[in-house]
Amino acid sequence: MGSVEYKGKASELLIENDIKIGQSINIQTNNGKYSGILLPRYELFDDNHVVMKLRNGYNIGINLTKIRSIEKGSSDSQYGAYIVGKASHNVNQTIGRPNSDQAKVEGTLPKVALISTGGTIGSKIDYRTGGVTSVLSASDLYLSVPEISRYASVDTEVLLNEYSENLRPEHWTLMANKIIEKTSMGIYRGIILSHGTDTMHYSSAALSFALRNIPIPVILTGAQRSSDRPSSDAALNLIGATKFAIESEYSGVFVIMHADASDNLLACHLGTRVRKNHTSSRDAFESIDIKPVALINGENIKMQHNPTLELQRREDANYSSYKTSFDRHVILLKYYPGFEPAIISYLVQSGYKAIIFEGTGLGHVSNECIAQLKQAINSGVMIFMTSQCIWGRVNLNVYDTGRDLLGIGVVPLSDMTPETALVKTMWLLANNQHSGDIKRMMQENMCNEISSISPIQLDKK
């Protein structure tokens, strides 16, 4: 949280009257007298207004020019401290807790680790901007979703507190190392990672590669509606993630979110085959070119058949060493009409080691780019081709353009999603020396990121 102090004229007035945020105040204006609690001012707003919460619960702003007098109220509000973050909520007031009987059997319940990294799933109002920010800890979340305690004994840990748009490849490494640490304790049946949704599919792909052969399921989940609202999807997503973490026969990295707009059905996606396809809806996450690996409906987990997937059973995982580093020198580039080919040489000069193209259709860029691409390849930069169509497979043999691209050494990436291709390249670059190896491995299926068969009919649910 940034500064929530008042600035300028408003600040002077408050200092003059020795009034601090969270205190109860009385304001006499030209037209009336108002009592309430002084609220922080959003940082991005002007310094001409004082904001207060009235006794009826409403917030209002009063212009300084109308204030005749402002004074501290007689009694300090019990809530003021909460607003300035000096008090936590009363635990007795959560909607439920594992009851004492449950606590006794907790020892017999399977254990799950819940690692929180931030995002909407744990967000509340931010007085800096007036928007929402991530603040609730994993343990807060556990208290507000007591149903989890029916299935598992959950250990919580706050690893990060970031919106997912602020996450970088270093954070993937951090997450992977933390998960490895927890896994190696040997006591957890599964691990849940709460995550902001915007880049959750990048993280899930990154963790899929970094945690290859992990013997337990690792489930990323989040919320499209912040958990400070009664309609948040957080609770159901978390409950489903917990169930899957315990009951799944398979290990690996998954994303569990709503399957539709209702609060009934959850979809479990494979970490390398999932994408956020809607800005705001609960069912924004979709499996690309495959069905979700499982549907979770209440108590019932139903695995879905995908002919080309090779899911790993827990007992078959033979992990030895994990590779958790990523190399940032990769760019994901979308081709569009009017694309300036000179950008390619600029990227080469800037030190990028690989370019993932989101080409048009089957995987094309205009023939104006060929010369620059050829130069780039000659100077050792790898060029990979995916499609901006998102659904479907690239094929560079159908049209002349594609054959030209193949001819100069562009590497097509089959039905891999652009985001997964980016992350995989970053991972391979960090852990391999030879570009020949990397190109070969990019075309090999390592974590179900490529499938050889495109199903005729794809029930997206």
Next chain:
Amino acid sequence: MLTNPLAINLKVGLEIHQQLATGTKLFCQCDCNENEEYTLVLSRSLRPAQSELGIIDPAALFEFKKIQSVKYHAANRTSCLVEADEEPPHHVNRDALESALIFSLALNSDIFDEIHVMRKIVIDGSNTGGFQRTMLISMGGFIEVNGKKTGVQSICLEEDAAKLISDNNNLREYGLDRLGIPLVEIALEPISGTPQEVMQLALGLGRILRASKRVARGIGSIRQDVNISIENGRVVEIKGVQKLEQLVKVIEYEVIRQHGLMIIANILKNERGIAEIRIDNRIVDVTDILRASSSKKILESLKDQNTVYKAIKIEGFAGILGYEPYDKIRLGKELSQIVRFYGIGGIFHSDELPGYGISKEDVDNIGKKLAIRSRADAFIIIGGILANVSSAIESLIQRLEVVLEGVPAETRAATQSGETVYIRPRPGSARMYPETDVAPIKVNNLLLDPLRQKIPRPIEEYITELISNYGLNKKLAEEIFDSQYLNLFGKIVSSTKISPTFIASKLTEDITNLERQGYDSSILTQERLIEIFNELDHGKIAKESVTLLYQMLMNHEIKDLNEFESGIETMTEHQLEEEINGILCKHLDTIREKGMNSMGMLMGRTMAVLRGRSDGQKINAILKRKLEQIVASEKQ
């Protein structure tokens, strides 16, 4: 029967909710129309969330424990992802904001410089987000009705809730079409006065809003909530009074209910010397005892293995639960209403037992199990599915613990008959949370100055205008002004040659009369009314037929005007003469006696038979001609 309201310091605070006629919703661009059919369905569950102040509202917690799942029905155009809580709200509807500001100006209320949109947590399912978006526009000011000033507490602009379609214990169903329609909420300072005075005040406030021509009209477009308290009692909030006549009944009912509860509290405190009510663990399972009872209802319910019966001992309460300080006002009834919310039919209490198939022996056994030693003690029995019973008992205990206070603070709903029933505890200010998806709105003179020109003029001017423009009498002018048909009236007057007085009376008195007889006026849509008056204007239907036509439409005897008109055409001139001849023959004695003076009576009789089947003027002409003939021939 009671009791001067002034003697018990009756205070009534009026709060009206008026839909605005904005065309589109408050936070998205969907239409404000209602759907007859829905094409989409969603199901959701809501959970209480902490308020900005870190606490959970008691009313929210209550609803959460009660409702398992909510189903929402929607259709495109009237709902989008915003109503589905799948997309953040758009900007505040400018037109709605202006309307609210105009009302604040009209009521001399102090408008805030910066308006902050809030989420008022309501998790009964009526809002998909689990909250109603609302913003405080202004506070203070006054309204003057019949020369008496009443203070304004606050004026808010908010979203209307989703429309309840069905409610069956664990599952509620709502329509999303009404969700998000802009509403202005005006709360007045509590006044002491008679129920009639409160009604006049509500009428006066409604008129100011209607005069602005910025509000929606029709059933459900205005709702009154009333906060009612009496001396030493807490404030009870009554929701959903739709008609002014109902308002008077509700206040009268609350007066005796609240005073009755006070009387009960006084008996307990003063006559029985009870200083505190504690239930603690005086609750026992009586399922096995009741298995031996002869109550069909109980035995039937016990077929479900999950059903349990529990008894709660209340010391010193013998005779209290069934005692009626006023007709039908009992503490037992209050408690029954509370448990109904958990899908439990009601309670049995010791004042009404033995009875209902529960024998003296059963009662004694229950008494033993509860360790009742004094004849002064009472008990309550409650049965149902264990989880429901546990939640219901929790609420019962909370209610019993405040019996000595007399009137607890709670939210109740008005029934059609003018009684009130318990809904939930009163919410606190803890249910307010900032709407983080909408930035605060600045209000300055740049915005306000043009709106000052739009403040509605005093009502009297509008009434005078109606009188002078259309030649209406004062009563009719007021009636058409208060009705939902004011705009329609203007339209019909300007598009037809029919007399304005006739149109006004058909749109007010006639429809109201039919409503009183229990007919549903919603079938008379604007389009249909326009059609009726057009046909009338073209002589296709008779003036006298209009009321009959309304009635037949409302009664579903006919589907449309064509059916009605074809009904008329079947009566030929010849048939008409025959019918009239028949009537004249029956009344020959009177005709001989009174001559042409019997015309009025005969016209009445004829119309009674032929109303709507032929034009009144035509009937009148034929009748008159024939009567003249008879009178003339009699003279000869």
